[in-house]
Amino acid sequence: MSSPADMANPLLFFFMVVTLFPLGLGPDPERLSTMAPGVLWVVALLSSLMVSSKLFASDYEDGSLEQLAIAPYPLSVLVLGEVTAHWLATGFLLAVVSPLFGVMLGLPQHGLGVLCYSLLLGTVCLTLIGAMGSALTVSIRRGGLLMSLLIIPLNVPVLIFGTTAVSEAIIGGNPSTWLALLGGLAMGSLALVPLAISAALRVSLDN
Amino acid sequence: MSLLAAHDVEIERGDRRLLTGVSLTVEVGDIWQLVGANGVGKTSLLRALAGLARLGVTGDIEHDQQRLYLGHAPSLKKTLSPLDNLRCHPACDIVVADDVIFSALASVSLAGYEDRPVGSLSAGQQRRVALARLLLSPAPLWLLDEPFTALDASGCDWLDAQIRSHVSGGGAVVYTSHQPSRFGSLQQDIDLTCHVC
Amino acid sequence: MWTFIHKMGSPPWFFRFSGTVVKWLLPLTLVLLAVGAAWGLLVAPPDFRQGNSYRIIYIHVPAAVVALAGYYVMAFAGAVSLIWRIKMADVTMRAAAPVGAVLTAVALVTGAIWGKPTWGTWWVWDARITSMLILLFLYLGVVALFEAYENKTAAARACAVLSLVGTVNIPIIYKSVDWWYSLHQPASIKFTGESAIDSSMLYPLLLMIAAFYCLFAVTVLLNMRAELVWNHREAGWLQQLVREA
Numbered sequence: 140m141s142s143p144a145d146m147a148n149p150l151l152f153f154f155m156v157v158t159l160f161p162l163g164l165g166p167d168p169e170r171l172s173t174m175a176p177g178v179l180w181v182v183a184l185l186s187s188l189m190v191s192s193k194l195f196a197s198d199y200e201d202g203s204l205e206q207l208a209i210a211p212y213p214l215s216v217l218v219l220g221e222v223t224a225h226w227l228a229t230g231f232l233l234a235v236v237s238p239l240f241g242v243m244l245g246l247p248q249h250g251l252g253v254l255c256y257s258l259l260l261g262t263v264c265l266t267l268i269g270a271m272g273s274a275l276t277v278s279i280r281r282g283g284l285l286m287s288l289l290i291i292p293l294n295v296p297v298l299i300f301g302t303t304a305v306s307e308a309i310i311g312g313n314p315s316t317w318l319a320l321l322g323g324l325a326m327g328s329l330a331l332v333p334l335a336i337s338a339a340l341r342v343s344l345d346n
Numbered sequence: 347m348s349l350l351a352a353h354d355v356e357i358e359r360g361d362r363r364l365l366t367g368v369s370l371t372v373e374v375g376d377i378w379q380l381v382g383a384n385g386v387g388k389t390s391l392l393r394a395l396a397g398l399a400r401l402g403v404t405g406d407i408e409h410d411q412q413r414l415y416l417g418h419a420p421s422l423k424k425t426l427s428p429l430d431n432l433r434c435h436p437a438c439d440i441v442v443a444d445d446v447i448f449s450a451l452a453s454v455s456l457a458g459y460e461d462r463p464v465g466s467l468s469a470g471q472q473r474r475v476a477l478a479r480l481l482l483s484p485a486p487l488w489l490l491d492e493p494f495t496a497l498d499a500s501g502c503d504w505l506d507a508q509i510r511s512h513v514s515g516g517g518a519v520v521y522t523s524h525q526p527s528r529f530g531s532l533q534q535d536i537d538l539t540c541h542v543c
Numbered sequence: 544m545w546t547f548i549h550k551m552g553s554p555p556w557f558f559r560f561s562g563t564v565v566k567w568l569l570p571l572t573l574v575l576l577a578v579g580a581a582w583g584l585l586v587a588p589p590d591f592r593q594g595n596s597y598r599i600i601y602i603h604v605p606a607a608v609v610a611l612a613g614y615y616v617m618a619f620a621g622a623v624s625l626i627w628r629i630k631m632a633d634v635t636m637r638a639a640a641p642v643g644a645v646l647t648a649v650a651l652v653t654g655a656i657w658g659k660p661t662w663g664t665w666w667v668w669d670a671r672i673t674s675m676l677i678l679l680f681l682y683l684g685v686v687a688l689f690e691a692y693e694n695k696t697a698a699a700r701a702c703a704v705l706s707l708v709g710t711v712n713i714p715i716i717y718k719s720v721d722w723w724y725s726l727h728q729p730a731s732i733k734f735t736g737e738s739a740i741d742s743s744m745l746y747p748l749l750l751m752i753a754a755f756y757c758l759f760a761v762t763v764l765l766n767m768r769a770e771l772v773w774n775h776r777e778a779g780w781l782q783q784l785v786r787e788a
Contacts, residue, residue: 202419209397209415271708275701279691288687289705292680293712296719303726324715331711338625338704345401346697360694361774401696 191269230262621703
């Protein structure tokens with residue numbers, strides 16, 4: 140994650156795929172704006188999948204993962220550090236830039252802020268689960284597709300809560316319950332998933 | 347207080363049992379070489395001793411917290427320079443001062459290469475950068491997997507000298523190598539072919 | 544209790560024990576299935592709204608219930624394997640995964656078969672069926688992960704981690720899908736209504752559920768025995784058993 144290209148790729152992907160939807164569904168602004176929350180969230184999920192597959196791959200290949208595993212610190216703490224750095228460069232960035240894409244899809248103004256918040260919280264979960272998927276499949280050749288299969292079902296709640304929050308905001312309802320749920324998922328993931336990630340990394344090192 | 351004590355270690359890989367009944371005690375000043383044919387399990391055993399491999403390893407292995415493990419892969423980020431790579435140990439428990447790194451790199455004959463991306467160096471040079479870690483780490487126990495690979499004659503001599511000075515200075519080394527014994531009476535061997543199942 | 548679990552961890556002991564269990568469990572399963580199926584498919588009265596097509600629930604519901612329970616069995620075995628390093632727990636997990644996956648698929652297919660005459664379409668995105676679909680992905684993930692790893696001990700460990708994470712997630716998934724469905728539900732139709740079920744239909748259903756649980760247990764035990772036979776085909780105790788038979 141050290142080059143600007145690495146950071147630009149998921150954003151570019153997001154941009155391109157978001158453009159595909161009006162092309163596929165027709166430019167009718169009303170229809171687009173009703174579909175916008177779902178589309179934006181699904182694309183965010185796909186972006187997250189794309190970057191997660193690379194998360195531990197280079198560390199595994201060049202041996203850095205081994206050094207992390209025998210370090211005198213708990214692996215889950217080190218992992219949390221790596222995942223946070225990764226999130227700042229991917230999910231966080233995506234969340235910050237998302238209102239732009241929201242506008243492209245005709246999302247009403249009052250929905251944009253909620254979109255941003257929901258993605259901020261949601262991408263924390265997506266990044267953590269994605270990291271776990273990456274950790275489980277890093278020792279497998281061409282493990283990308285398998286990783287997607289593992290991660291997608293686990294991300295369904297995040298997707299549902301995120302899209303519902305934005306939809307509620309658009310129709311003038313109260314998105315705070317959904318944002319709170321997202322927040323709860325994020326906290327829970329932060330507490331528990333790093334343990335799973337470090338267990339998975341150790342297993343991968345043994346393959 | 348020995349630096350590493352292994353007792354009756356058995357190594358299994360998947361459903362295959364590789365090694366059985368391996369015991370080893372490493373004291374300060376020891377040099378141990380794990381000897382055996384290709385595929386007998388030298389790397390697996392070394393990884394188990396380092397605490398890396400846990401699955402399929404039975405038996406007692408006790409070691410000091412501070413150990414330095416250098417595996418086949420150089421553990422270097424290809425896009426970063428040797429300076430950046432060595433500045434911070436992957437686990438970042440020690441941050442090394444730049445001038446110390448400079449002199450370490452000079453010692454492995456890589457003075458002048460400090461700022462080039464590691465990916466642009468040859469295999470031998472990358473191996474030397476990895477070995478520069480030996481000079482920067484305070485760990486008393488070194489576990490080295492085929493450290494002499496990809497080194498030219500002068501590199502081998504350098505490593506030889508480092509190992510000798512390390513063990514005489516209060517450390518110990520366990521290594522695997524295809525090369526025959528280099529350290530003569532200083533080292534002890536474990537022939538793993540005796541422990542094969 | 545503890546010694547029992549300890550003994551189960553030994554392949555020869557488990558093999559002998561499971562042999563006895565299967566010997567009476569298999570006929571019991573077949574009997575329960577036969578009686579339950581006959582009762583549900585033939586004897587129970589037709590539903591006043593759906594006619595005879597509702598009878599597929601005698602397969603659909605038990606399959607769904609046991610599929611979900613099966614995931615917990617698998618995850619529990621995984622947890623045992625992770626914490627106490629008992630190899631037999633690995634074998635249990637490996638045996639349970641494909642069985643659970645098949646049951647989930649059966650639940651989905653029978654759900655579709657139920658849907659066609661009842662609501663006119665093969666597939667309906669209602670809460671329960673959608674959750675079942677996600678469960679299928681979870682199962683397939685475990686099976687695929689196992690196949691992808693070269694070192695099978697590592698594979699089992701990885702699957703244990705995955706299924707544990709899945710277990711924690713399943714209630715969240717089910718709840719979130721439930722909310723998702725109730726938010727987007729079209730006003731007029733309620734696809735899976737919780738209508739009160741008459742006891743003449745309830746009892747055969749419960750019987751079939753029990754039958755499916757037994758079916759699950761028998762299949763998993765048979766799977767485990769097959770796996771043990773393969774893994775220990777050279778072992779003395781197994782060869783002796785074969786000689787005795």
